[in-house]
Amino acid sequence: MAVRKTLGRARALRVIPDALLANDTPRARPVHMHLEHTTVCDHVCSTCIRAERIDDEVHMPVDEACAHIDDIGPRFLSLNGIGEPLLHPQWDDIVRHAIDRHGASVGFATTGTHFADQAERICASGVGLVKVSFHGARPRTFSRLASGRKLEVVEGGIAALLLAKKRLGRGPEVRLNYVVSDKSYTELGEAIRVAARLGVSAVYFKGALVTAGRNSGLAGEHPIEELKDSVAEAASLAEHHGIDTNLPRWTREIARIGDVPPDQRPTPRGRCLIPWISVFVRIDGTLLPCCNCTWHPDEGHMGQVGKDGTFDEVWRGETFRKLRSEVRDGTYSLTICQDCPDPVTAPQFAESALHKLWPGFLSG
Ligand SMILES: C[S@@+](CC[C@H](N)C(=O)[O-])C[C@H]1O[C@@H](n2cnc3c(N)ncnc32)[C@H](O)[C@@H]1O
Numbered sequence: 001m002a003v004r005k006t007l008g009r010a011r012a013l014r015v016i017p018d019a020l021l022a023n024d025t026p027r028a029r030p031v032h033m034h035l036e037h038t039t040v041c042d043h044v045c046s047t048c049i050r051a052e053r054i055d056d057e058v059h060m061p062v063d064e065a066c067a068h069i070d071d072i073g074p075r076f077l078s079l080n081g082i083g084e085p086l087l088h089p090q091w092d093d094i095v096r097h098a099i100d101r102h103g104a105s106v107g108f109a110t111t112g113t114h115f116a117d118q119a120e121r122i123c124a125s126g127v128g129l130v131k132v133s134f135h136g137a138r139p140r141t142f143s144r145l146a147s148g149r150k151l152e153v154v155e156g157g158i159a160a161l162l163l164a165k166k167r168l169g170r171g172p173e174v175r176l177n178y179v180v181s182d183k184s185y186t187e188l189g190e191a192i193r194v195a196a197r198l199g200v201s202a203v204y205f206k207g208a209l210v211t212a213g214r215n216s217g218l219a220g221e222h223p224i225e226e227l228k229d230s231v232a233e234a235a236s237l238a239e240h241h242g243i244d245t246n247l248p249r250w251t252r253e254i255a256r257i258g259d260v261p262p263d264q265r266p267t268p269r270g271r272c273l274i275p276w277i278s279v280f281v282r283i284d285g286t287l288l289p290c291c292n293c294t295w296h297p298d299e300g301h302m303g304q305v306g307k308d309g310t311f312d313e314v315w316r317g318e319t320f321r322k323l324r325s326e327v328r329d330g331t332y333s334l335t336i337c338q339d340c341p342d343p344v345t346a347p348q349f350a351e352s353a354l355h356k357l358w359p360g361f362l363s364g
């Protein structure tokens with residue numbers, strides 16, 4: 001296993017020249033992949049694309065999931081798509097394959113509602129990072145935005161998982177993934193209080209994606225003074241409790257563009273590295289450049305593995321090459337890129353690596 005991890009790290013470094021030189025046809029395969037192994041979900045959160053559109057709900061067969069993983073040989077695997085990862089009956093077989101065969105670090109975002117009955121299974125699976133999704137931090141907001149989930153049930157689930165981890169002496173890091181929307185941006189401090197009382201060591205705040213154009217992250221219509229106060233309160237509480245967050249980035253973004261009217265705020269500074277280092281494999285084998293594209297299901301299709309060629313052929317094919325050249329030139333034809341709350345630029349990549357607090361795209 002140690003050898004596989006070392007080889008994985010060495011292979012991961014191979015993406016750096018392609019990414020930094022913005023080579024449209026990278027020689028290396030991505031180091032990170034999202035795999036949508038299920039589109040089954042027992043919720044319809046009001047922030048989620050499922051509130052607008054639910055396509056077929058299916059589980060990917062394990063051999064198909066393993067074949068996608070083998071095509072890429074990822075260093076990092078996020079076992080996520082538009083679905084609840086723990087509802088796939090064999091999710092842990094897929095995790096084990098990625099770890100045993102490729103030495104991958106595996107993580108996923110989850111509602112946390114299935115922790116109580118799967119706590120030991122999660123700890124035994126080898127998954128390294130579990131991100132519990134919060135769409136608000138007060139019980140009423142949480143429940144309203146997360147299709148009736150109860151905060152106390154999710155808190156109970158996290159406590160059960162952390163207890164199982166202690167009992168077994170192994171298990172994943174647990175963090176909160178907080179979606180900052182126009183209905184939840186005043187509760188950032190409360191999210192830190194929840195993390196502190198549960199003993200969770202990190203909270204990642206992600207600007208809500210929306211399907212209707214420029215309204216996510218700081219491009220949104222949040223009254224900037226209120227957002228600023230909420231970020232400042234949360235940052236100070238996080239420091240007090242020793243909880244790691246990405247709030248310094250929110251503070252910097254508010255200082256940079258907070259005073260500009262929302263419809264005139266510039267698109268993010270710097271080139272996003274994601275189309276060189278990461279890929280999203282949809283349930284039907286269609287490749288997307290990044291998980292944000294799931295919010296605009298009719299755009300961003302780079303080709304379908306099997307139908308349009310092998311993984312390598314699609315990864316280095318014309319559609320992907322065109323997308324990379326746009327991202328390199330900052331022309332961004334994809335709506336989601338124009339509106340992206342979280343582009344992974346080189347400085348952000350370095351900051352994430354330093355704090356091991358990756359955005360929703362990466363786990364590790
Ligand atoms: C689509 S869900 C799939 C995993 C699982 N069902 C869950 O909710 O955690 C993946 C992540 O997207 C987040 N999410 C939901 N609505 C969002 C939005 N409008 N913008 C950004 N992320 C969102 C969820 O909170 C979750 O962390």
Ligand code: SF4
Binds near residue numbers: 042048084111
């Ligand atoms: S955010 Fe997750 S739990 Fe909520 S509807 Fe979407 S996939 Fe399901």
Ligand code: SF4
Binds near residue numbers: 272289290336338
């Ligand atoms: S700019 Fe944003 S949406 Fe576009 S590829 Fe990068 S991370 Fe994804």
